[in-house]
Amino acid sequence: MWRYIIRRIVVQGIPVLLGFTFLLYLVITIAPGSPVTHLRGVPNIDEETIARREAQLGLNDSFPVQYLKWLGRVLRGDLGLSFDSSRRPVAELIMERMPATILLSLSSIILAWLIGIPVGILSARYQYSVLDYTVTFLAFVGISIPSFFFGLLLLYVFALRLNLLPAGGFFMAGEARTLLGYVKYLLLPGITLGLSDIAGIARYMRSSLLEVKGQDFLRTARAKGLTENVVVYKHALRNALLPILTLMGFTIPFIFSGAVIVENIFAWPGLGSLAIQAVNERNYPVIMGINLMFAVLIFLGNLVADISYAIADPRIRYE
Amino acid sequence: MRRMMLAVVIVCLLLSAAAAAQEPKQGGVFRYALTTNPRGMFNPILNTETYDSYIISMVYDGLIYIDEQLQPQPKVAKYWEISDDGLSITFYLHEGVKFHDGVELTAHDVEYTYKTILHPEYTGVRYGNFKLLVGAEDYHNGLSNTVPGIEVIDDYTIKFTTTEPYAPFVTQFTYGILPSHLLEDIPVGELERADFNRHPIGSGPFKFVEFLTDQHVILEANDDYFFGRPNIDTLVFQRVALDALPIYIRQQRVDYAEISPDNYAEVSGIPGVDLYVYEALSYNYICFNMRQPRFADPVVRQAITYGFDRETYVEVLREGFGIVANAPIPMASWAFTDEGINEYPYNPELAAQMLAEAGWKPGPDGVLEKDDMRLEFEFLVPEGSRVTEQMALLFQQNMEDIGIKVNLVFMEFSAAVDRVDAREFDTFTMAWSLSVDPDPHGIWHSTSPWNDPGFFNERSDELIEMGRRETDLEKRKEIYAEWQRLINYELPTMFLSYGVTIAAVNERVQGIDTEPGPLGPLASLERLSTIWLAD
Numbered sequence: 001m002w003r004y005i006i007r008r009i010v011v012q013g014i015p016v017l018l019g020f021t022f023l024l025y026l027v028i029t030i031a032p033g034s035p036v037t038h039l040r041g042v043p044n045i046d047e048e049t050i051a052r053r054e055a056q057l058g059l060n061d062s063f064p065v066q067y068l069k070w071l072g073r074v075l076r077g078d079l080g081l082s083f084d085s086s087r088r089p090v091a092e093l094i095m096e097r098m099p100a101t102i103l104l105s106l107s108s109i110i111l112a113w114l115i116g117i118p119v120g121i122l123s124a125r126y127q128y129s130v131l132d133y134t135v136t137f138l139a140f141v142g143i144s145i146p147s148f149f150f151g152l153l154l155l156y157v158f159a160l161r162l163n164l165l166p167a168g169g170f171f172m173a174g175e176a177r178t179l180l181g182y183v184k185y186l187l188l189p190g191i192t193l194g195l196s197d198i199a200g201i202a203r204y205m206r207s208s209l210l211e212v213k214g215q216d217f218l219r220t221a222r223a224k225g226l227t228e229n230v231v232v233y234k235h236a237l238r239n240a241l242l243p244i245l246t247l248m249g250f251t252i253p254f255i256f257s258g259a260v261i262v263e264n265i266f267a268w269p270g271l272g273s274l275a276i277q278a279v280n281e282r283n284y285p286v287i288m289g290i291n292l293m294f295a296v297l298i299f300l301g302n303l304v305a306d307i308s309y310a311i312a313d314p315r316i317r318y319e
Numbered sequence: 320m321r322r323m324m325l326a327v328v329i330v331c332l333l334l335s336a337a338a339a340a341q342e343p344k345q346g347g348v349f350r351y352a353l354t355t356n357p358r359g360m361f362n363p364i365l366n367t368e369t370y371d372s373y374i375i376s377m378v379y380d381g382l383i384y385i386d387e388q389l390q391p392q393p394k395v396a397k398y399w400e401i402s403d404d405g406l407s408i409t410f411y412l413h414e415g416v417k418f419h420d421g422v423e424l425t426a427h428d429v430e431y432t433y434k435t436i437l438h439p440e441y442t443g444v445r446y447g448n449f450k451l452l453v454g455a456e457d458y459h460n461g462l463s464n465t466v467p468g469i470e471v472i473d474d475y476t477i478k479f480t481t482t483e484p485y486a487p488f489v490t491q492f493t494y495g496i497l498p499s500h501l502l503e504d505i506p507v508g509e510l511e512r513a514d515f516n517r518h519p520i521g522s523g524p525f526k527f528v529e530f531l532t533d534q535h536v537i538l539e540a541n542d543d544y545f546f547g548r549p550n551i552d553t554l555v556f557q558r559v560a561l562d563a564l565p566i567y568i569r570q571q572r573v574d575y576a577e578i579s580p581d582n583y584a585e586v587s588g589i590p591g592v593d594l595y596v597y598e599a600l601s602y603n604y605i606c607f608n609m610r611q612p613r614f615a616d617p618v619v620r621q622a623i624t625y626g627f628d629r630e631t632y633v634e635v636l637r638e639g640f641g642i643v644a645n646a647p648i649p650m651a652s653w654a655f656t657d658e659g660i661n662e663y664p665y666n667p668e669l670a671a672q673m674l675a676e677a678g679w680k681p682g683p684d685g686v687l688e689k690d691d692m693r694l695e696f697e698f699l700v701p702e703g704s705r706v707t708e709q710m711a712l713l714f715q716q717n718m719e720d721i722g723i724k725v726n727l728v729f730m731e732f733s734a735a736v737d738r739v740d741a742r743e744f745d746t747f748t749m750a751w752s753l754s755v756d757p758d759p760h761g762i763w764h765s766t767s768p769w770n771d772p773g774f775f776n777e778r779s780d781e782l783i784e785m786g787r788r789e790t791d792l793e794k795r796k797e798i799y800a801e802w803q804r805l806i807n808y809e810l811p812t813m814f815l816s817y818g819v820t821i822a823a824v825n826e827r828v829q830g831i832d833t834e835p836g837p838l839g840p841l842a843s844l845e846r847l848s849t850i851w852l853a854d
Binding site: 039 | 348350356358359360365366367368371442443444446447450511512516529531532533534535537553555557558559560562563565566567569570572731732733734736737738761768769
């Protein structure tokens, strides 16, 4: 097992990450627009100052040189300095916002699984019932509705009309950080971010369970007189959960990247606004840093999914 | 637009009449809504983002500040003298001004602040403002170790000398004065990474308390402030999502916010909140690439301007939030004139006639042609603003009516700027936001890198140079009036509208400017040190 994990990382992970960062750096540097564009707006700024800034930021180097310099720094554990006026280390900018993004993403993942799996199971258990149709209908709505729109809708209803929950943000200045406070601020962005996953997971769970339900060993189980509840919950469920585990590996990175949009709607102090700002300003080191982190997350997510697959299914063993 | 502003002002006058009877009250938390996060570069000579400058202006004091009439007024400098030849300014500082750590602010701190901007390793963007100082260039290029143009006469007197008379110079001395005793040991090249920038110490009305990324900045009243302790205890710059701003205003979770015209109707109905609409120091425009022969004749540019219904653009598309512009100095500036300014009212018949008289004839497809030139061109439009996109469609339609074919090219902002900088455009639309001094040199002089239309006119250059040298305000006004008439005739760009800003202010906030000029109800943020909160 350990050999497998190490091989995955060395043979697969590193080349993929190298290729990915190379392509990404290429794309963001050949894209039109420059990191010093916004300096045009500074009154009385002269061309010399802008040229100096470009030199300071290393923009005069050719693409391969810029990329290799970046890569060299990354290999030494340094993600570089942000291009904006504060010139802060990218790692620091990311770390500062990571906890908020992780908090939001984890909450919405947990929410999605807590709601999605039971709903999917019930929906499969009572296939073609009113409950099943309702769940299916709602799931399609949930998958189809864009998160920015759903977020605004929630803001309108719960923050403006009912005045029950805050309109985004994360603790006002001077506000005590209570558990209830966390729940209050997390609820709307968490649901917005989790919605499509709730729906997706419910649908996957349903079809996975239905597929298992039709298999021979369950017919045997029924034939020996087990009740439908025992058949479904005891025998079918564990098998049906397998593909869902893979799904988990895939959804984690999507949740993180989905957070980028949701965080902007709710002024959530996570990576989202940093990422969008960085793209608008062509802040190369920040774009690279955030994407590298997402790439590593996706890779690890897949790895974890494969490993948990092996743990859940005795037939699968990695050499 | 005008009528609506009047109504707002009257309501405010009534309210403030009732409030005026009250005595200023101490205490309370004032919350200012920010829709974009400050970067945490709270250093007046290194920051580039506007929101960082808000915090900077409260933590530091400058030698001078700019008042509601856009004129320089004394601050740390109790007064200043300009020499007869217009070359030097001597600032006389107050004695006893103290930084938040108790150390007195002297002329040496002022020297440190401005000399650092000229340093060869300086990483900020302010050098252009001060390169006229005697010896600045040599020092900046590492050829000398001194700047003769900055002279500390004694602890409370400092003299700045320029190589040529430069009228707007005094307005450049608003930058916060840095405490040299905390910074002079840090190499200038590393200053941008100093921890000080995130824990600033100045001499301003508020002390820095906390900056939480993407959440808020907290400042507290400086009890020992030289010009008197602020009435409010705590000043919070609260980050708010743009979409949630009206909700924050309605729930009175913020006391002050700038809102977009889209939110005007929604916010205007909220009880306890006053709205102020005021002219901004900005305008937007459609720029012609005069390097192309077809745009070289002023008649073509004028005809296109006559042919575009800018009234509809401002009144309908912008819902009245703006004023049709005809020259590059905004109405809000003291240098604005409308005397002898052609308003180019919408007149497609006149436009068509002017083009016909200039020899433009419809080609086989109806598009106007002359010699080997053709009035079919690309119009570069930065994406992101609904109103701008609608404006582009209106322009296209209006131009079609007079035989001009406009091909719209929508592009992300940064990418559009690339095309403009490379001069690879026929026409484009963007906006300028201007500094308080009307000196047009930076945008309009033939040597300016930002002269996007490629406008080269001897008389214009001459007037711009005269305006920079003239220290008499009235004479400067006359020079700029003539210059505006020249630009108004030449139209290197078609001026669309002067911008307006809308501020939503909770009515418990007292002591604001209820008839705001371009700096708004808080006169930039200057009034935050004197406003108070009613019960």
